[in-house]
Structures are given as structure tokens and as C-alpha cells.
Amino acid sequence: MKYLLSLAVRSAWNRKLTLGLTLISMALSVALLVGVERVRQDAQDSFEQSVSGTDLVVGARTSPVQLMLYAVFHIGDATNNIHWQTYKDIASNPAVAWTIPVSMGDSHHGFPVVGTTTDYFAHFHYGESAPLAFASGIPFAGLFDTVIGAEVADHLGYHLGDKITLSHGTGDIGLTEHADKPFLVTGILARTGTPIDRTVHVSLEAIEAIHLDWQSGAKIPGFSIPAEFASKFDLTPKEVTAILVGLKSRAGVFKMQRFVNEYHAEPLLAVLPGVALDQLWQVVGIAERALLAVSGMVVVVGLCGLIAVILASLNERRRELAILRSVGARPLDIFLLLSAEGLFVTLSGTLIGMVLLTAVTAIFAPLIQAHYGLIIAPKFISFDELGLLGIVMGISLLASLAPGYGAYKLSLSDGLTPRI
Amino acid sequence: MKTPVIQIKDLAFRYPKAGGICIDIQELNADAGDRLFIYGPSGSGKSTLLGLLGGVLSPERGTISLLGHELTKMTPPARDRLRADHIGFVFQQFNLIPYLSVTDNVLLSCRFSSRRRNRAIASGKSLLDEAARLLDHLDIAPELRHRPVTQLSVGQQQRVAAARALIGGPEIVIADEPTSALDAERQTAFLDLLSRECIAANATLLFVSHDRRLASGFNREISLPSLNLVQAEQEAA
Structure with missing residues (x-):
């Protein structure tokens, strides 16, 4: 042998x-x-690790996959938004450790614009719970500051200190520019391999500010509020598109999910991101x-x-x-x-x-x-x-x-x- | 009474799927030390007879006994074992495995038979010594021993094949036209060497050839066409 x-x-x-x-x-x-x-x-x-450490993703009632598509991947539009009061109710729930509100609907050269708070940079995690890191610069502080993802910076050749303007709506062509209110790039995020790389981040207040002189999705003719006066208005958001929620204890996740799904003031949906991402992967x-x-x-x-x-x-x-x-x-x-x-x-x-x-x-x-x-x-x-x-x-x-x-x-x- | 080394009785064989019987031999016996020259033109059933003696083909009728073992009553693996232990073969040409050295080709016989391995070790000091001794006897220079066989002349290759057939002292050596690729002078030299070694080992030599001139030096000569009752014309292949 x-x-x-x-x-x-x-x-x-x-x-x-x-x-x-x-x-x-x-x-x-x-x-x-x-x-x-x-x-x-x-x-x-x-x-499946596009988002990690987030216990629930909350949005207006729709399908879980759809919610994940717009809240995490910034693909497509929300059918409905969430009222600011609802956001405050959820954020103040004793089980909740932190929240990241996100507001969508604008874009920049086809890249989605996300209005959020600086909590985003503190609490958002991806991969094996990796926090967001800055390749250069700092989080936004001023009203017209922006933090851009790595792909946005690479693809459009942006550097710190550049000025960019946002477009109303999503897509790349035929959009109206918010040309009167340019944004200053104060930070560029390190590459994550997640949709964050393709995202332009601004504050929630900035989203309000650029829409001050707008009504029903169009600029009010003959009416304009210059950028320097924008901060004089009440810029408290009226609505957000979705909320990422981190809980104090993971054990409370189903209780919190039920709280959101049975919320009385408006129809909401809370999904566990892992489960929804898994469903989404079945498709892609x-x-x-x-x-x-x-x-x-x-x-x-x-x-x-x-x-x-x-x-x-x-x-x-x-x-x-x-x-x-x-x-x-x-x-x-x-x-x-x-x-x-x-x-x-x-x-x-x-x-x-x-x-x-x-x-x-x-x-x-x-x-x-x-x-x-x-x-x-x-x-x-x-x-x-x-x-x-x-x-x-x-x-x-x-x-x-x-x-x-x-x-x-x-x-x-x-x-x-x-x-x- | 001594058991004959080879004993064939009433043997008939036909190839499966082929037409008629192509071997029909009444009787053929050989004793220890016999040197048989079996003469037959091509088509007279030489290869078939060798296949039967080697236990690779099974007869349709009759018996073949080698050293008292009746092949027809043995299982195919047992026949393979009997062949490995007791028969050495030398073929017409291309007798050697091209990717093995001269010595490894000689030792091939000992790889499939522990009996021949043990006998080879008993005869020499070791397998290598015994292979070297046989190669010396068959006029293969020591410097050729570890060469690839493809570098050898046809005559040298046939002598290496003879060494492989002889190592481990098999009782039967079957040579199938081993000299047909050699020139006349070398044919005689090869035959002499082979005969001498078979006599030394007291082995029964079965030498099959179509060339009747080689028959001198054998103690028995048998014509296959007269032995085989099937006419050569009938099995024109």
C-alpha cells in the first residue's frame, strides 16, 4: 500500500x-x-454590521426592511416622519440610554444628507462595535457646519474648509439648490465600509434653517431669509425621519419595542437592526x-x-x-x-x-x-x-x-x- | 512422485465477447529445472497461453496447476499472489517502468511479494545487494544501477528485466519473445545469460518465440501449433 x-x-x-x-x-x-x-x-x-450597538431603529409605521433601507442605508424615502414630541417621549423613556435622531430628504450630488445631533458621533457604532473616527477635523458645531463621509470626500475631492451647498430632495439631477446657505466642511470621517461613507452630516437645526423660506417642498417665490439671519429663528425641529435607540439594558429591548409599536399618538415601528439586516441580506x-x-x-x-x-x-x-x-x-x-x-x-x-x-x-x-x-x-x-x-x-x-x-x-x- | 512445476490438462479458452475457442491444449507438463522452448508464429495463441499461466485469464475448461496449486480453483487475488510469489516475467520489449531507476525496476518483484523479498534478502545480504549481484551477473555495469532506465540500450533493458524476473528465486520464469528487439549476436548472449541464471536457480524456464533458430540450448522444444488443437487460421485476429 x-x-x-x-x-x-x-x-x-x-x-x-x-x-x-x-x-x-x-x-x-x-x-x-x-x-x-x-x-x-x-x-x-x-x-450585517452596518450598524451595531443600536438596540432599536424607530420610524413611522412601514415594513421593517423599508425602515432599515432609509434609516440605515439612506436608500429611498420615508413614507412619513415622526413628530418631535414623539422623539422627546422616546428619548425620555427611563429604559433609553441614548438616541440618535436622523432627518433625511436632502442630498448633495447624489449623496444623502442626514440631519442629526452630535450624539451621532458619540453613540453610532458599526462592525464589531467600532465607533466613528474622524480622518480629519471635528464634529459640526456651528449651524452651517458639515461632517462628510470618506467616500463623499474622496469622490468629490473635498477637504476641510471647503464650502458645499445642499440640494432639496434626493437624486442627482433637476434638484433645487439651497444655494443661499452654503455649508463649511469641518470634519471628514474615516472609512467604515458602511453607508456612512456616502453620507453628508449636518445638524438638525441646519435642516430647519435651510427650509425656513420653503413651503410644501418648494421655495417661496420672492421670499428669502439670508444665512446670517437664520439663527435668529426658532430652529427646533418639527419632525425627524427615524431614531436610532440605545437601551440601558439589552434585556429591555422587547418591552421597548412594544412601547414604540403601541405608541398612542402616531403609528410607529421599532425594529431590531440585526434581524432586519438579516432579512435585507436575504434579498441582496x-x-x-x-x-x-x-x-x-x-x-x-x-x-x-x-x-x-x-x-x-x-x-x-x-x-x-x-x-x-x-x-x-x-x-x-x-x-x-x-x-x-x-x-x-x-x-x-x-x-x-x-x-x-x-x-x-x-x-x-x-x-x-x-x-x-x-x-x-x-x-x-x-x-x-x-x-x-x-x-x-x-x-x-x-x-x-x-x-x-x-x-x-x-x-x-x-x-x-x-x-x- | 515429484509434483510437476507446470501441469496443464484438457485446457480450453475463449475470449469473452470473441467468437470461438482459441486455445485447446490436451496436456503440457514441465518439471523443476526444465527449459522449454515453445515455438509458435504470431496468432498461434502465445500471449493467451501466457495470460492463462499467469492466472490473469481464466480457462473455460480444464485445469492449470502451478507447483501443485490449481489456478482454476483459486480466487483472482490468490492467483495474483501466486504469480507474484512464483513467476518471473520477461516481455518482448518496454519491460521496465520508465520512471523508476534500474535497481528499483529489479526490486519491483519484491514489492508485491514478501516471499520473494525474503528470499532475495536471504540470498544476498540485503535487497540492494541481491539486486546488485543479479545485475552484475547479467552484465549491467555498476554505474548504470541508479540511472533512469530510459538511458539504457534495448539489450541492457532486457537484461534488467531478466534480473527482475529472477530476483527472489521464482520457480518459474516465463519469457515472451524477449530477444525479438535484439540483433542476432545479442540474442544468443542474452539467451545464454538467461539459461545460465535459470539453471543456477533451478527455475523452470518457459521461453516463447516465433524464431525457431533460438531453440538450441533448451532441453525441450514444443511447437504451439501442434500443441494447440485450434487451428491458427481460425483465430486470425
Whole structure:
């Protein structure tokens, strides 16, 4: 048995060029498969950690997924807003530790504008409870100060001290500018890999201020309040779009959720972000699963190539197999000899693929994190991937039986004198 | 009475899926130390007879006994084991495994049979010593021992194959046209070497060839066409 293995290895080495090429294709397809799975897993993790440490997200009554879409991802619009009094009721609930009110509806070159309070920078967490960090500058303090996300700064080339104007409504074209009230960039956030990167943050008061001379979503003709006088008005918000709520104790989350959902003054909805994000991923995750399926097929194609190469070599090896038979090898030995080859190539292909992937990840992880905010954890192999590789090995084991069986039949029909 | 080394009785064989019977032999016996020259043109059933003797093919009728073991009553793995333990083969050409060294090719016989391994160790000091001794006897220079076999001439390759057939002292050596790729001078030299080693080991040599000129030096000569009751024309393949 041990000698058979050494024979298999030496025979494979004798055909190292063709087998080497199939080995490389095996290694690449395994690296692709596990790489896709890894990116998929990390993308899902980073997606589901778009917001962390927040116990409840509260908005006007709608579907949980919709609420998450506009409150966390700033996609789409809220059907309704929440009254300021409601916000105060929730914020003053004894179970509540902190709240982050968010007010949406404006944009800047397609990037959503979020009106909030400085609590945002203190309490908002993402990933494995990472706080927001400033790449440069400080939180907004003045009425027309703004803090922009990393992607906004990169994409539009903004620096501290730049002046920007906001547009009414969301989208990129055909919007009315709040041109009379420009904002000063006082802070740029570090990259998070979450929707925060694409967000322009201003204070809730600023949102009120730029809409002072507006009514029903349009500028009042012939009426304008200059920026310098805006602060003289009562800028207490009348409404917010959503509230992120942190509780003193996580244990009270369902009680608080019920309090919000049964709130008497207006119909509200409170969702647990983890659950809703999971639901949302079920929708957006389809593309990732399709990608995984495609890379799975690449592995199957690689395996087919391998088996084809081994089967093709079978004819050249009939003499060799007959010699082994003549010195006493059983047909079973011949079967094992050929099956071992396929298995040996997949095994080493898988190993090389994993080493390759680890090296590539190690080299490119900083780059990927800087450009896409996707954090790829440096690791050789995870438990889930082990399962995936187990499936690959299982299939290759089955596939390797094909040349083994071919050789077995051949050695029975050829006997000691192959007819070539 | 001594058990014959090879004993064939009323043997008939037909290839599965092929038409008629292609081997039909009434009787063939060989004793220890016999050197049989079996003459037969191509198509007379030489390869088939070798397959039957090696236990790789199973007869349709009759019995084949090797050293008193009746092949037809044994399981295929037991026949493989018997072949490994008691028979050494030398084929026409391409006798060697291309990716093994000369010595490893010789030792191949000992890898599948512990009996031959033990006998080889008992004969020399170690497997390597015994392989070296046989290669010396068969005129393979020591510097060739660890070369890849692909660097050897055809004559050298056939002598290495003979060493592989002889190592571990098998009782039967079967040679299937081992000299057909050699020129006349080397044919005689090879035959002499092979005969000498078989005599030294008291092995029964079964030498199959279509070339009747080689028959001198054997103590028995058998014509396969007269032995095989099936006419050669019938199995034109």
C-alpha cells in the first residue's frame, strides 16, 4: 500500500508537465471558490454590521426592511416622519440610554444628507462595535457646519474648509439648490465600509434653517431669509425621519419595542437592526450566492480537466500497468494507483490554492479595505471553508474513481500483454 | 512422485465477447529445472497461453496447476499472489517502468511479494545487494544501477528485466519473445545469460518465440501449433 503510493507519486512526477498544469488549474479554481466565499462572508458580515450597538431603529409605521433601507442605508424615502414630541417621549423613556435622531430628504450630488445631533458621533457604532473616527477635523458645531463621509470626500475631492451647498430632495439631477446657505466642511470621517461613507452630516437645526423660506417642498417665490439671519429663528425641529435607540439594558429591548409599536399618538415601528439586516441580506445576497455557484462550477470544470488528463494518460500507461500486473499487482492495486493520482493532484491543488489565496489576501487586504471598506480578516481557513473544501474533496474523490475504474477494466482485459 | 512445476490438462479458452475457442491444449507438463522452448508464429495463441499461466485469464475448461496449486480453483487475488510469489516475467520489449531507476525496476518483484523479498534478502545480504549481484551477473555495469532506465540500450533493458524476473528465486520464469528487439549476436548472449541464471536457480524456464533458430540450448522444444488443437487460421485476429 505504501509502495503503491510512492509509485503513484513517482509516476505522477514522471508526467509533471501535464499534471502540473492541471494542478495549477485546480489550485486557481479552489482559490477562486474559497476567495469568493470569503468575500461573500465578509461582505455579509460587514453588511450585517452596518450598524451595531443600536438596540432599536424607530420610524413611522412601514415594513421593517423599508425602515432599515432609509434609516440605515439612506436608500429611498420615508413614507412619513415622526413628530418631535414623539422623539422627546422616546428619548425620555427611563429604559433609553441614548438616541440618535436622523432627518433625511436632502442630498448633495447624489449623496444623502442626514440631519442629526452630535450624539451621532458619540453613540453610532458599526462592525464589531467600532465607533466613528474622524480622518480629519471635528464634529459640526456651528449651524452651517458639515461632517462628510470618506467616500463623499474622496469622490468629490473635498477637504476641510471647503464650502458645499445642499440640494432639496434626493437624486442627482433637476434638484433645487439651497444655494443661499452654503455649508463649511469641518470634519471628514474615516472609512467604515458602511453607508456612512456616502453620507453628508449636518445638524438638525441646519435642516430647519435651510427650509425656513420653503413651503410644501418648494421655495417661496420672492421670499428669502439670508444665512446670517437664520439663527435668529426658532430652529427646533418639527419632525425627524427615524431614531436610532440605545437601551440601558439589552434585556429591555422587547418591552421597548412594544412601547414604540403601541405608541398612542402616531403609528410607529421599532425594529431590531440585526434581524432586519438579516432579512435585507436575504434579498441582496442572491447575487453573492450566484457568484459562489459560478465559482463552484469553475471547480467542477477544473476537476473534469484533471480527470480527462488522467484518462488520456491511461492509454500510454497500458504497458506500465501490464508490468505491474506481471509482478503481482492485483487489479485492485491498479485501481488504487490511478485513483490516488487524481486524489493526490486535487489534494495538493487545494493546498496550493489555499496558500495562494492566503498570500493574495495578505497582500491585497489593506488595498481592499482602503478602497471598498471591506475588511478581509487574515486567516488560513475557517470552519465553513473547511466544509466547502470537504465537498470539493468529496467530489474529486468520486471523480478520481473514474480513471481508477478505467485502469481496472483495462488491466483485466489486457492481462499481461496490452494490445497497443 | 515429484509434483510437476507446470501441469496443464484438457485446457480450453475463449475470449469473452470473441467468437470461438482459441486455445485447446490436451496436456503440457514441465518439471523443476526444465527449459522449454515453445515455438509458435504470431496468432498461434502465445500471449493467451501466457495470460492463462499467469492466472490473469481464466480457462473455460480444464485445469492449470502451478507447483501443485490449481489456478482454476483459486480466487483472482490468490492467483495474483501466486504469480507474484512464483513467476518471473520477461516481455518482448518496454519491460521496465520508465520512471523508476534500474535497481528499483529489479526490486519491483519484491514489492508485491514478501516471499520473494525474503528470499532475495536471504540470498544476498540485503535487497540492494541481491539486486546488485543479479545485475552484475547479467552484465549491467555498476554505474548504470541508479540511472533512469530510459538511458539504457534495448539489450541492457532486457537484461534488467531478466534480473527482475529472477530476483527472489521464482520457480518459474516465463519469457515472451524477449530477444525479438535484439540483433542476432545479442540474442544468443542474452539467451545464454538467461539459461545460465535459470539453471543456477533451478527455475523452470518457459521461453516463447516465433524464431525457431533460438531453440538450441533448451532441453525441450514444443511447437504451439501442434500443441494447440485450434487451428491458427481460425483465430486470425
